[in-house]
């Protein structure tokens with residue numbers, strides 16, 4: 001089986017979570033399978049190994065899992081981006097709109113050096129709003145967004161188009177639904 005076929009067979013659909021009408025793509029069965037999760041890690045590493053990445057931003061919380069592993073393998077810093085109020089040191093904030101209301105994300109003020117090329121990683125790309133908010137934080141730190149990687153892409157939500165709106169950017173996804 002290809003990695004994509006194995007992910008399709010393993011990722012669990014949970015209807016109406018966290019609210020009515022959302023089909024949640026649950027990656028915990030992937031995490032529970034060490035051989036499969038190792039394959040996932042290898043796929044991320046193979047893609048980014050020879051690209052010029054100076055650090056990885058992982059988006060809370062499922063972006064921490066493979067993001068941290070990839071950062072170790074590439075021997076670059078792992079940088080958590082978290083919901084407001086969770087990071088202990090001085091932070092830079094960015095507010096962004098959700099379907100209903102808004103949310104705020106933060107990064108530590110010293111996490112990125114000007115000019116660094118940063119990869120943004122999360123478990124899933126839906127509308128792209130969360131990843132774009134992480135990109136805004138990187139820009140506020142004077143870093144460059146060097147690309148995006150996700151395990152899952154919900155293609156019908158066209159998040160890829162939002163991420164590429166102003167310029168062509170490297171986006172890796174392992175499985176699309």
Ligand code: AMP
Pocket residue numbers: 022023024025026059060062122123124125126127128129130131159
């Ligand atoms: P978006 O900002 O719309 O691209 O949403 C992406 C963020 O929300 C990621 O952090 C995902 O973990 C989470 N997310 C959105 N939709 C889903 C879904 N259907 N299943 C699992 N996670 C989701």
